[in-house]
Amino acid sequence: MAELSDNPALAPLQGPSPALPVAVAFSGGADSTALLLAAAATWPGQLHAIHVHHGLQAAADDFARHCETVCAGLNVPLHQVNVDARNEPGESPEDAARKARYAALAEAATTLGMKSVLLAQHADDQVETMLLALSRGAGLPGLAAMPQRFLRNGVHFERPLLGVSGVAIRAWLAGQGVSFIDDPTNADTAFTRNRIRHELLPALEKAFPQFRDTFARSARHAAQAQELLAALAADDLAIVGNPPAIRELRKLSRPRQANALRHWLRTAHQCAASAAQMEELLDQVDACATRGHDIRIKVGTGFVQRDGDSLRFLPVMPD
Structure with a gap:
């Protein structure tokens, strides 16, 4: 050999x-x-x-x-x-x-x-x-x-x-x-x-x-950029809370809201939102200026919904 x-x-x-x-x-x-x-x-x-x-x-x-x-x-x-x-x-x-x-x-x-x-x-x-x-x-x-x-x-x-x-x-x-x-x-x-x-x-x-070689280099660049976004999301969630408080979340720019929410879903619930689901969720957070505004959006294997002043993720239980 x-x-x-x-x-x-x-x-x-x-x-x-x-x-x-x-x-x-x-x-x-x-x-x-x-x-x-x-x-x-x-x-x-x-x-x-x-x-x-x-x-x-x-x-x-x-x-x-x-x-x-x-x-x-x-x-x-x-x-x-x-x-x-x-x-x-x-x-x-x-x-x-x-x-x-x-x-x-x-x-x-x-x-x-x-x-x-x-x-x-x-x-x-x-x-x-x-x-x-x-x-x-x-x-x-x-x-x-x-x-x-x-x-x-x-x-x-x-x-x-x-x-x-x-x-x-x-x-x-x-x-x-x-x-x-x-x-x-x-x-x-x-x-x-x-x-x-x-x-x-x-x-x-x-x-x-x-x-x-060039694809591998691009993958490394993307991984480095994602590390920075993950660090920023962790810092934002430390302020916004886990689960995220809607009032604090609304203080962030829309891209930072999306980054924080994706990180929350991924790390806390092993779930990923599609682009369309995230856009709808961000629209609902933007419209959520009153206590009576409800949020319930299908995301991955469950739902993100409003629970008082915060967002909650509720998994769909199998039959």
Whole structure:
């Protein structure tokens, strides 16, 4: 097996070490296989693999057996977690699967005593995420795409391959003599992300060969700007209150009201308002000059409504 140093494309794993012991989220696909091989060579004896069994495909059991074979050959302990990734009404299948996957990874890592979890998203995935965000009219959080590191459910997640192209990963993997799974759903252009991957990225490669680097730079700029807006929102909410007092909220400019309200919904209620919902909410706050003015607007999975002198978020309870 080739050494990690044989391909500079995977040099991110030779940088600062994550907190050990560490787990790799291992699907059996090309990207997570390359990450697992490189991590096993870098941190022998400090590595576990976690396979999330979504149960969404008939071949899911075959994927799990493949992962068992690869991990046994590397002498890396494998832990399988089964999740129900079916989407709720109004929720996209991709979002449902992603939420279920991260929750399962965090729970498994905590149970196993892992300090970090490595994810195999790479530079092409980052570009796809940005293009998806642009197609949906996203703001800075969407344009910032995927962070290199983040904390979820008390577990540190890292994406060490965000600066590496998918082509470079597969080129390195080709010399390792280890098979990987080609998930047939990745070729299904009924999914927007797959259309981006198979139709837009080749066009970008032809027109702008450096697009991965320039998109990554733009994502970093957006992330830095969003950090500033989040800090401003936290300062404003410290004055406005949580839940926000309408009188104090009305003292802010409309853009700062929107920034504070988005931050409140995101951090206190894990909810995001659409552009149309936020505009309607701001209009209602602007019109809320009297105690008798009611507010009740559908936002995300619940309602924002007036409760006395403040705004409250009421989630919709499932039947």
